[in-house]
Amino acid sequence: MTLAVARAMVRGGEALTIMTPTSDAGSRANALDLRGITCTFPPSGKGEKPYTAVRDVNLTLADGEFVAIVGPTGCGKSTLLNVAAGLLPANTGDVRIFGQPLIGINDRAGYMFQAECLLPWLTARRNVAFGLELRGVDTAEATRRADAWLARVGLSGFEDRYPKQLSGGMKKRVALAQVLVMEPKILLMDEPFSALDIQTRQLMENELLDMWSADKKSVFFVTHDLEEAISLADRVVVMSSGPATTPVAEFNVDIPRPRDVTEIVQSPQYLDLHRRIWEILKKEVLKSYERGKTVAAS
Amino acid sequence: MNNAKRHSIIWGARLAIIVALLIAWQISIEHSRIAAFFLGSPKKIGETLVEWFTTGSIYKHLGITLMETMLSFLIGTGFALILGLWLALNDMCAAIFDPFIKGLNSMPRLIMAPIFAVWFGLGIWSKVALGVTLVFFVVFFNVFQGIREVSPVLIANAKMLGASRQQLVRRVYIPSALSWVFSSLHLSVGLAFVGAVIGEYLGSSAGVGYLILEAEGTFDIETVLAGVILLTTCALILDFAITLFENSLLKWQGK
Ligand SMILES: Nc1ncnc2c1ncn2[C@@H]1O[C@H](COP(=O)(O)OP(=O)(O)OP(=O)(O)O)[C@@H](O)[C@H]1O
Ligand SMILES: [Mg+2]
Numbered sequence: 001m002t003l004a005v006a007r008a009m010v011r012g013g014e015a016l017t018i019m020t021p022t023s024d025a026g027s028r029a030n031a032l033d034l035r036g037i038t039c040t041f042p043p044s045g046k047g048e049k050p051y052t053a054v055r056d057v058n059l060t061l062a063d064g065e066f067v068a069i070v071g072p073t074g075c076g077k078s079t080l081l082n083v084a085a086g087l088l089p090a091n092t093g094d095v096r097i098f099g100q101p102l103i104g105i106n107d108r109a110g111y112m113f114q115a116e117c118l119l120p121w122l123t124a125r126r127n128v129a130f131g132l133e134l135r136g137v138d139t140a141e142a143t144r145r146a147d148a149w150l151a152r153v154g155l156s157g158f159e160d161r162y163p164k165q166l167s168g169g170m171k172k173r174v175a176l177a178q179v180l181v182m183e184p185k186i187l188l189m190d191e192p193f194s195a196l197d198i199q200t201r202q203l204m205e206n207e208l209l210d211m212w213s214a215d216k217k218s219v220f221f222v223t224h225d226l227e228e229a230i231s232l233a234d235r236v237v238v239m240s241s242g243p244a245t246t247p248v249a250e251f252n253v254d255i256p257r258p259r260d261v262t263e264i265v266q267s268p269q270y271l272d273l274h275r276r277i278w279e280i281l282k283k284e285v286l287k288s289y290e291r292g293k294t295v296a297a298s
Numbered sequence: 299m300n301n302a303k304r305h306s307i308i309w310g311a312r313l314a315i316i317v318a319l320l321i322a323w324q325i326s327i328e329h330s331r332i333a334a335f336f337l338g339s340p341k342k343i344g345e346t347l348v349e350w351f352t353t354g355s356i357y358k359h360l361g362i363t364l365m366e367t368m369l370s371f372l373i374g375t376g377f378a379l380i381l382g383l384w385l386a387l388n389d390m391c392a393a394i395f396d397p398f399i400k401g402l403n404s405m406p407r408l409i410m411a412p413i414f415a416v417w418f419g420l421g422i423w424s425k426v427a428l429g430v431t432l433v434f435f436v437v438f439f440n441v442f443q444g445i446r447e448v449s450p451v452l453i454a455n456a457k458m459l460g461a462s463r464q465q466l467v468r469r470v471y472i473p474s475a476l477s478w479v480f481s482s483l484h485l486s487v488g489l490a491f492v493g494a495v496i497g498e499y500l501g502s503s504a505g506v507g508y509l510i511l512e513a514e515g516t517f518d519i520e521t522v523l524a525g526v527i528l529l530t531t532c533a534l535i536l537d538f539a540i541t542l543f544e545n546s547l548l549k550w551q552g553k
Binding site: 131 | 449451452454455456457458459460461462465469470473474477
């Protein structure tokens with residue numbers, strides 16, 4: 001952790017990087033520890049070079065913490081979540097879950113994927129009940145809990161629809177219910193709300209905050225949207241542009257809770273943080289954009 | 299309302315075309331001996347068909363042909379599902395068996411019919427064997443490809459939700475493979491039917507194909523054509539039944 005912050009301060013340059021007071025947390029294990037993670041993808045064809053998406057990434061997620069990760073598109077945010085989920089083995093580095101080294105799938109975590117992931121041959125209800133059924137919960141009970149969660153994400157009345165018959169935003173909400181019904185200790189969320197309209201999005205964000213504060217989950221939340229990052233998280237991590245992405249800065253969000261995402265954006269604290277984070281993020285986004293252009297030109 | 303009108307126009311036109319063709323046919327054979335010899339009389343064909351069904355003599359043959367179709371389809375699909383799943387989930391085996399499967403698939407299978415007759419006798423099983431070889435490959439390639447192309451995110455999601463290897467096969471791979479079986483249903487049932495009829499035609503003692511074979515031996519063109527019409531109607535009905543089945547089952551595939 002200290003190492004990550006030190007690097008963040010160096011990389012962050014003139015930006016004021018706020019440290020997280022985690023040094024005293026030695027007594028309680030972090031929910032998630034990524035240490036020195038490097039991921040290199042093999043070349044996609046002959047004559048191409050292997051691509052190092054993330055290099056030497058150190059990230060922690062304290063128990064009960066809500067961390068937002070922002071960064072330019074293609075920088076490696078999803079890659080990091082895949083590593084944390086145990087779906088993608090890192091080339092170097094290690095992953096610890098509540099202090100234990102991660103082997104195979106991370107069964108303490110629920111993962112809400114960026115891409116569409118509902119089973120097309122199951123109805124919304126059966127999709128949400130799917131994980132419970134895998135775990136051996138009997139059908140009636142699984143159905144009851146699935147319906148309750150569908151109601152919480154505002155989809156009562158749509159239980160018997162197939163994914164094909166749902167809109168993009170509805171599918172996202174079914175996916176959210178599918179993950180949350182499992183009551184995971186750690187939540188990995190990859191741009192979960194980006195397909196939603198602003199009103200539904202704020203409802204979902206508030207729902208997520210309620211649930212998070214009610215049973216103290218630890219959340220890794222990837223987003224493109226700085227406003228969303230600040231209004232939800234305890235800490236915002238800014239990633240550099242790829243390749244060989246690494247965190248460049250971290251910001252503590254000390255806006256008091258409980259927060260209402262619709263109101264928070266007017267507070268001076270929010271505006272100040274937004275300005276400071278955007279200053280760094282903008283540079284990375286521009287770098288990533290310039291690199292994209294030169295690659296396209298060559 | 300408009301739709302219903304459109305519907306009745308379409309069906310009316312279809313009926314008119316058939317009637318016109320039949321009349322033209324009947325007229326041409328009444329004016330030409332040669333036409334009568336080559337085309338047969340539609341009236342007689344109709345009479346043959348009516349006789350088949352009123353005396354009930356056709357049911358035995360039709361039953362056998364449909365039974366062979368059904369068995370070919372079920373057995374061929376069953377094997378294809380099992381082998382398709384197995385090979386799609388085992389890279390090594392897939393690599394080993396690849397040339398064999400491609401080779402067997404490009405082998406002209408109709409030529410195997412007499413060999414099947416030797417192996418399985420002149421009863422229904424030699425026809426079923428022929429049908430199976432036709433059905434198997436269509437379904438196999440569909441299942442294999444289907445499994446290989448199951449979205450990796452779907453798999454990852456099921457794993458994160460706690461699916462074991464076995465649950466993954468049962469709850470993700472098999473449903474996904476089945477959807478590919480359904481997508482090839484028209485083709486595979488059609489091939490099962492073709493396999494049965496051709497098998498009968500190449501040597502048998504019962505079935506609609508056998509009736510046609512027998513009639514050809516005596517240049518009884520009317521019976522041959524009556525048989526062909528019967529087979530065509532059966533094929534259409536089968537196809538229609540599959541469409542109904544698909545519509546009821548595959549709601550999730552959406553329109
Ligand atoms: N399986 C793969 N093989 C090769 N390269 C990959 C693979 N997966 C990801 N990459 C590359 O790694 C980089 C990071 O990808 P990743 O999906 O983690 O980005 P991201 O930060 O989630 O982007 P976005 O915000 O657009 O979702 C990208 O440049 C991508 O091209
Ligand atoms: Mg991503």
